[in-house]
Every structure is written in C-alpha cells, then in structure tokens.
Amino acid sequence: MNSFSAIDIIRTSDLEEKEINFFAGIHRNYYVTLLISPINSIVELCICCAALNATQNTELHAVVNMLIKGSKDTVIYDDYSVVATIELKHDWITRMHILLDNICKYLASRMIPTACPACGKEEEQLGIGDTGRGKIFLCKDCLCEMNDNILRMREEAEKNMDKMTYSIRQSKFVRNDIGRGIQGALLWSLFGLIICAVEYAVLASIVKMFFYLVTYEGNQSLTLIYVIMTITFIVCVFYGYQKYSRPD
Numbered sequence: 001m002n003s004f005s006a007i008d009i010i011r012t013s014d015l016e017e018k019e020i021n022f023f024a025g026i027h028r029n030y031y032v033t034l035l036i037s038p039i040n041s042i043v044e045l046c047i048c049c050a051a052l053n054a055t056q057n058t059e060l061h062a063v064v065n066m067l068i069k070g071s072k073d074t075v076i077y078d079d080y081s082v083v084a085t086i087e088l089k090h091d092w093i094t095r096m097h098i099l100l101d102n103i104c105k106y107l108a109s110r111m112i113p114t115a116c117p118a119c120g121k122e123e124e125q126l127g128i129g130d131t132g133r134g135k136i137f138l139c140k141d142c143l144c145e146m147n148d149n150i151l152r153m154r155e156e157a158e159k160n161m162d163k164m165t166y167s168i169r170q171s172k173f174v175r176n177d178i179g180r181g182i183q184g185a186l187l188w189s190l191f192g193l194i195i196c197a198v199e200y201a202v203l204a205s206i207v208k209m210f211f212y213l214v215t216y217e218g219n220q221s222l223t224l225i226y227v228i229m230t231i232t233f234i235v236c237v238f239y240g241y242q243k244y245s246r247p248d
C-alpha cells in the first residue's frame with residue numbers, strides 16, 4: 001500500500017505541509033524537509049546539519065545501519081545534510097520517525113548543530129528556497145544568492161526576448177524591403193517603357209535602313225529590335241527592384 005495521508009505526517013511530527021508532497025519543519029532543533037515522490041515510490045528525508053568528520057560519519061552509519069537493516073532504505077551524509085531515502089511502503093511513516101529521531105539524537109549527542117545544507121553556515125534561522133533541483137532550507141546569504149540568480153536568469157530571459165523582438169523587427173524590415181523593391185520595379189518599368197520607346201524610334205530607323213541596304217528587306221530587322229527592347233525592359237525592372245529593396 002503506497003497511500004499516505006498528509007494529516008498522519010503532520011499529526012505525528014513537527015513538520016508542516018508546505019505544498020503537495022513537501023513537508024518542512026524543525027525536529028529536535030534540526031531543520032528537516034520531507035519530500036514524497038509517489039512516482040518513484042520513495043520519500044526523501046533531509047536533516048540539515050554542520051559538517052561531520054570521518055569518525056562521526058562512521059558512527060552515524062553504525063547507528064542507521066541497525067535501523068535500515070532488512071529494508072531498501074538508505075542513509076547518506078551529503079556535505080551539510082543527512083539524507084535518508086525511505087521506501088514508500090505501508091509502514092514508511094513509522095520508519096521515517098525512527099530514522100529522524102535517531103539521527104537527530106546522534107547529531108545532538110555529538111554537539112553537531114543544524115546548518116545551511118548549501119554552504120554549511122550555522123545560522124539560527126533558515127528559510128525555504130527553491131534551488132531549481134528542489135526545495136531546501138537555506139541560510140540568509142544562500143537565499144539572497146538564489147534570489148540574485150533568479151533575477152539574473154529573469155534578466156537573461158528578458159534579454160533573449162528583446163533579441164527575439166529585434167529579429168522579428170528585422171524580418172519585418174526585410175518584408176518592407178520587398179514591398180519597396182516592388183514599388184521600385186513598377187517605377188522603373190515605366191522608365192523602361194520610355195527607354196524602349198526611344199530605342200524603337202532611334203534603332204528602328206537605323207537598323208531598318210541598314211538591313212534595307214544589305215538585304216533589301218527592312219521588316220525582318222524588327223525582331224532584333226524587339227529583343228533589345230525586351231532586354232532593356234527586364235533590366236530596368238530588376239534595376240528598380242534592386243535599388244529600392246536595398247536597406248537604407
């Protein structure tokens with residue numbers, strides 16, 4: 001049976017429910033957090049304490065090894081906290097209480113005070129902070145640092161948003177250029193028509209005369225003039241587009 005009741009935890013311990021599946025409080029002067037993970041079927045109990053030396057670490061393990069014998073529960077000392085991972089089975093609350101009480105008793109017997117689990121500073125009052133990897137108790141400095149980090153991350157996100165807005169503006173600018181390019185192409189197509197008219201007037205008489213003198217057939221030369229006019233028109237249109245679509 002994996003079910004549990006928040007009321008059972010609150011009723012039987014000094015921990016308060018801070019949010020769904022997360023409890024925190026002070027037990028025997030030690031800051032404690034309890035995180036229930038139903039998906040993984042485990043409960044993580046974290047007792048915040050100052051640094052343990054090698055002897056104390058061995059002693060602590062001797063104490064807890066007796067208690068976790070025959071179960072899948074584990075206890076490790078991690079920098080500034082003792083972390084017990086308890087299997088989420090029907091009797092887990094009882095097992096959690098036994099571990100919590102005995103670990104705190106041992107720490108107190110060796111005069112190891114509670115401390116910030118992030119930096120080890122012994123501070124009387126700790127506050128709950130979200131490190132991104134989960135909620136833990138933190139000292140004033142670590143909470144400030146965490147808030148600074150959150151602020152920095154927010155600023156970074158805003159900067160990225162600004163960059164995105166800039167690239168959106170840029171893409172709009174490119175679209176405007178295409179519009180301007182089309183305007184330029186239309187304008188220059190008019191110039192193209194004028195140039196073509198002039199070309200026709202000038203070239204037609206010259207070329208006609210030339211072909212008439214050579215072949216005695218002036219009308220065939222008009223095909224060449226049409227080709228020249230078409231090329232001129234296309235060049236004008238492209239020139240207009242290029243000239244106006246270029247960024248200022």
Ligand SMILES: [Zn+2]
Nearest residue numbers: 116119139142
């Ligand atoms: Zn700290």
